Amino acid sequence: MFVPGPRLFEASARRFLEGMYRTHGAPAQAAAAELPGLIAELDQHAAAVRDILDLGVGTGEEVSQTVLLAGYMRGLMDDMTTPIATPADWATADWLQLRLAGACLQTGHPAA
Template sequence: MSIPASNLGADHATVQMLLDRLHRRIGAAGLAAAAVIPGLSAQVDQHAAEVRDLLGIRGRRPTLAALASYADGLLDGATDRGWQPPQHDLAGWVGADGVTVRLTALCGLAFSAMA
């Protein structure tokens, strides 16, 4: 799904749709797995810190539009390289790839930004 970054800032519904879809496809299962797999939890935390640094928002909550724009770009690039969303059980999350962990972290950041 490709959404121009300029549209993400102006269209709250599009931002919410992208983040909701990402949460359903990856975030819900990934965050649940991270809650019980210590190594995965540490990876998700590290990716979240890296995303905050990349977006220039260290110490602040990211905007949903910034997170959606970043996630959209990440998904486009990963999909172009053949990445597919994970479809595995809890044990499969132990070896989750970097894109999947980064997207899980983005979902966690979006959840925090909405709180």
């Protein structure tokens, strides 16, 4: 029986985060250049995600921040109903969209 190990989880998490950066992180950063208040909102969400990962996650074993972040974001995606289609949509983005974008930005581009 195949049992996935830490390297597989890490690789899967990294691929997921790269996709999320393309769909949420990069578009939100581009929109923030045109929407002055957006960057502040994203920074607040990024800080909240950092706090959750640093302080609010209790695990019985050592799990990488990449895997924890991907798991957190996957959980958020369960509640997502409407994707953001255009940069102008970021002006009216809901809490969930902002949290996903902030989570992408809290560590920068995952491939970096």
